[in-house]
Amino acid sequence: MDKPCKYVCDYYGVPAEIGRRVIVNGEPGVIAEDGGNHIGVLFDKDEPGTVYPCHPTWRVVYQGMVPVRQLPARKRRAKERYQRYREFGDGFDNFRQFLAWDSDPDRSWNRGCHG
Template sequence: MSNYNCDCDCDYVRRHYDVPAEIGRRVIANGEPGVIIADRGHYIGVILDSDPKKRIRNYHPTWEMQYGEMAEKLPLKEWEVLTNGMYDWDDVRYMLGDARHYVQRVWAATRSQAKYRAYQELDECFEDATAMLTFKVRAA
């Protein structure tokens, strides 16, 4: 299985804690199986197999953590969300204006969840949740 993201994912955790953390690696986190899905700086973001809502939870990379093989399939998909309704994906592709600066990468199960996750990450930039109506989403 290939890497899911660039080589920099979880790089700090790998170097600082000397563990094989990377997006897509199976782990046993505090006794429960899951998959690393996010680089959270000093922590790793894990989705537990038992979580029906597929929430990313932060775990310390060495506390009660066992690392396994790479997962066959990720519990979430990576999406790109264009958060400025003035632009379209062609503007991003051809680097027109500042369009590429409005692309947020998120992990989610569906397009709708991707819009919401992007909104959550950038909520201080918008007056209210109606901003999501103008978001455009595509698979990363």
């Protein structure tokens, strides 16, 4: 498996990697995700988990390495659940029905064996 941000590094010749401090258009942040042909930046002003796609060469200054801020586990799980609701929620009559489906122990995100 290729290292994260490999395409961006190879194609654009930039030192992009997860945890690299960047300044994008004057806004400080850190690369938090590999976006394929872009870098996913968590800006300092935003809550952890809020990542924006940015072009790897448009007004980007690459700096040193830092840890990527993470949401506390409880908030992270809630945010992941909400993302699943956005993906699958149209198939349910209400949020409670979705929660019952989502909490099924056989679901892969609940460590179920039927991923």
